[in-house]
Amino acid sequence: MRAPDFWQRRRDWRSLLLSPAATAYGWAARCRARTAQPWTATVPVICIGNLVAGGAGKTPVALSIMAMLQRQGIAAHFLTRGHGGKLTGPVRVDPGAHGAADVGDEPLLLAEAAPTWVAGDRVAGARAAIAAGAKAIIMDDGFQNPSLAKNLSLIVVDGGYGFGNGLLLPAGPLRETVAEGLAHAQAVVLIGEDRTGAAAQVGNALPILRARLTPAPESDPGGTDLSGRRVLAFAGIGRPEKFFESLREAGAEIAESKPFPDHHPYGAAEIDAILQQARDAGLLPVTTRKDWVRLPPGRRDGIAVLDIALTWQDEAALTALLTGLFTAEQGDA
Incomplete structure (x- = not known):
């Protein structure tokens, strides 16, 4: 949600x-806590x-x-x-x-x-x-x-x-x-x-x-440097805005952003549409590591990942x- x-x-x-x-x-909730052993x-x-x-x-x-x-x-x-x-x-x-x-x-x-x-x-x-x-x-x-x-x-x-x-x-x-x-x-x-x-x-x-x-040095599986890149950013996490802020901190230019509900289950057609939109606009699609593991395995190629470090x-x-x-x-x- x-x-x-x-x-x-x-x-x-x-x-x-x-x-x-x-x-x-x-x-x-209080009753549950009081009666628990x-x-x-x-x-x-x-x-x-x-x-x-x-x-x-x-x-x-x-x-x-x-x-x-x-x-x-x-x-x-x-x-x-x-x-x-x-x-x-x-x-x-x-x-x-x-x-x-x-x-x-x-x-x-x-x-x-x-x-x-x-x-x-x-x-x-x-x-x-x-x-x-x-x-x-x-x-x-x-x-x-x-x-x-x-x-x-x-x-x-x-x-x-x-x-x-x-x-x-x-x-x-x-x-x-x-x-x-x-x-x-x-x-x-x-x-x-x-x-x-x-x-x-x-x-x-x-x-x-x-x-x-902060953005981790190894920003995605392929080692893509996001600095100066125009990207289509999408994320289904608790606060997608945090991801978008991290991308800007990494130097990326967000041309398109797509927030989804937390834990959103991506479908193949949905990702195909995102990839097509990115190709048409000459953008690099990028998401979070947490979203990347939810992508259909056959739709992960070409999608960059921004890893973060605490x-x-x-x-x-x-x-x-x-x-x-x-x-x-x-x-x-």
Whole structure:
């Protein structure tokens, strides 16, 4: 789905109309959390979550933390629900055998970096990962899922979107109130320029780890330099505008842009039309890595990919959180 525009406005008649449903949603979520009996894993569980529906940048954060753990020699595995995939798991993702229709797009990206498990039942997924040798688990979602106890929870916030209009679904984008979310997390990761005052809303409740997304040096599978190129940009992510901004930062000139809903399943005819439009206008078609894995395999040739990298403003602060987590584990042992 694509987030409705009124989710970003404080006062809107549609939010008012939906406020009773939002109240019911919040009540149901709180009841679920209160009655849950979380299972505690035998290895540290790190949860990368967000408070709003749609993308905030969880996957780049999860990949960055995985790289940090790998540099420390910690054999961590990813655990995710696999949004958009038909397999409920637990199943270990095999990029050579699974497609986005099987496990979703994000698990395919995660599996390129480390063992990745898709499981609708997070406890079953965690058990499978531990049985396969995981010494830590990184959840790329599941912040509001109370079934599995977390040792460290990070709330990812898109600086350009913040917490939207501050209202619960469906009146706004929030899965739980900001105060409730902050109460069961250890830090906030604020990505990009804070254009909505999110940091002020967090206040002194939690440490804020600032980071930014930048175009990676290897911008696409073919190594295409996008600087100065006229492109037709398309993306089906939480906020396609973020991708378009990254393209401009990479020096590309966006002649045409096509936003799609998050996790959009591209059809062959749809991609053929995009490729034809790009050829007719002399443009280079370009998309995100997350979109690229959802393209029909026979329609990927000629489509460039802009890869991104996450840069931490103070990586030492994050390192301290992780070090404390594993130091505590060793002390308990």
